[in-house]
Amino acid sequence: FDQLAATDPEIADIVVAELDRLRDGLQLIASENLTSPAVLAALGSTLSNKYAEGYPGHRYYGGCGEVDKAELLAIDRAKTLFGAEHANVQPHSGASANLAVYAAFAQPGDQILAMNLPHGGHLTHGSKVNFSGRWFNAIPYHVDKRTELIDYDEVRDLALTHRPRIIVTGATAYPRLIDFEAFRRIADEVGAILWVDAAHFIGLVAGKAIPSPVPYADVVSATTHKVLRGPRGGMLLCRAEHAKAIDKAVFPFTQGGPLMHSIAAKAVAFKEAADPSFQAYASSVTANASALSKSLEAEGMRSVSGGTDTHLALIDLRATGVSGADAERRCDAARITLNKNAIPYDPAPPMVASGIRVGSAALTTQGFDTADMTHVGALIARVVRAEAGTDAGDRELAGVRADVAELVATKPAYPHHGR
Ligand code: PLP
Numbered sequence: 001f002d003q004l005a006a007t008d009p010e011i012a013d014i015v016v017a018e019l020d021r022l023r024d025g026l027q028l029i030a031s032e033n034l035t036s037p038a039v040l041a042a043l044g045s046t047l048s049n050k051y052a053e054g055y056p057g058h059r060y061y062g063g064c065g066e067v068d069k070a071e072l073l074a075i076d077r078a079k080t081l082f083g084a085e086h087a088n089v090q091p092h093s094g095a096s097a098n099l100a101v102y103a104a105f106a107q108p109g110d111q112i113l114a115m116n117l118p119h120g121g122h123l124t125h126g127s128k129v130n131f132s133g134r135w136f137n138a139i140p141y142h143v144d145k146r147t148e149l150i151d152y153d154e155v156r157d158l159a160l161t162h163r164p165r166i167i168v169t170g171a172t173a174y175p176r177l178i179d180f181e182a183f184r185r186i187a188d189e190v191g192a193i194l195w196v197d198a199a200h201f202i203g204l205v206a207g208k209a210i211p212s213p214v215p216y217a218d219v220v221s222a223t224t225h226k227v228l229r230g231p232r233g234g235m236l237l238c239r240a241e242h243a244k245a246i247d248k249a250v251f252p253f254t255q256g257g258p259l260m261h262s263i264a265a266k267a268v269a270f271k272e273a274a275d276p277s278f279q280a281y282a283s284s285v286t287a288n289a290s291a292l293s294k295s296l297e298a299e300g301m302r303s304v305s306g307g308t309d310t311h312l313a314l315i316d317l318r319a320t321g322v323s324g325a326d327a328e329r330r331c332d333a334a335r336i337t338l339n340k341n342a343i344p345y346d347p348a349p350p351m352v353a354s355g356i357r358v359g360s361a362a363l364t365t366q367g368f369d370t371a372d373m374t375h376v377g378a379l380i381a382r383v384v385r386a387e388a389g390t391d392a393g394d395r396e397l398a399g400v401r402a403d404v405a406e407l408v409a410t411k412p413a414y415p416h417h418g419r
Helices: 002-007 009-024 037-043 065-082 094-105 131-135 152-162 180-190 202-206 240-254 260-274 276-298 324-333 361-366 370-385 391-410
Strands: 086-088 111-115 137-141 166-169 193-197 219-223 234-238 312-316 339-341 355-359
Touching (some): 002 009, 009 391, 065 202, 065 260, 094 166, 094 219, 094 234, 152 180, 166 180, 202 219, 202 260, 234 240, 276 312, 276 370, 324 391
Parallel strands (some): 111 137, 111 166, 193 219
Antiparallel strands (some): 086 234, 219 234
């Protein structure tokens, strides 16, 4: 860090300010986490220099002996951790991994069956503003209006009607377990590829806190930086029969040189996730999300679907009269970082939204327990209720900011990391 500060003090200042931001506030973005110093060290290593197009043992460049070892470790650890027949650890991100799934299994114009974006799906699942919606014919399925759970009858009906090439499940804002077996049955009935996008919850699978999609899916895509707590990046797990198609789809079809520093950092994260302590962490993540959801319910803020089985909860704010956008802004002012989110069948436009999404992974990494999360819920409720633009409201926000400072001082982020 001293060298960075000497060469580029502007960037060094930003790095320090970001670390302060992490330490001073509550991080509740469901897709974020706090990676370990070991992962950060691999990310900041000289492996970043190496060009290594191809795969271990079959590269288009010389000098790949060391990075080959790193990639083989990452592959072997991923296969063992998830019980997968094949792993590809090269995707630069979750979206890159998903692009490779399309490349491996579909042709432009093919039909795909995917969860509607406002009901929790991801942009890469057929949104019109994404390549997936422009190049493929995406048929959306929904959650049931009453239960707010995936409507499996509708999924089956749509599959039988449209005979999609790919069925995708896995979401960005769905708090419940997904019935992978039901999806497998439907995919088999219509001869579709079953793709599970486990970007959000693969860390819970690694920690054995929720069931694994690997035995059911033809292919599982994932990110490595969410609950899994590794570097920013993507990966793919698949059956041996699809290994060649997946590898070719990643390189040379959709990517060039792999990010070897990131692949090494993924190997570190997989090793950390194989440690028994990771199972304790993963079960705390779900217990903490549930405690937060219950605390907000007690404050009159409904959890979509009535609760959560995972690391995230989706909170319907309509009873408070405050929009998701306003809640996000006010929480920001109180150093509580979360995001506005559409709720299923949301009457408000997406940039306003009637809900917020809260996740428990980063705070769990810091050591927060269920009592702390109950406290966090009460703080969020105070912020949402604080009357905006009034002296009393401003005083309440200042009061919450002070309480946040007190809370994070007991369990700080990166306690042993210098500046
Ligand atoms: N798939 C799902 C379900 C996601 O939630 C996300 C990111 O939030 C992605 C894919 C994309 O991952 P990335 O941001 O690494 O491209």
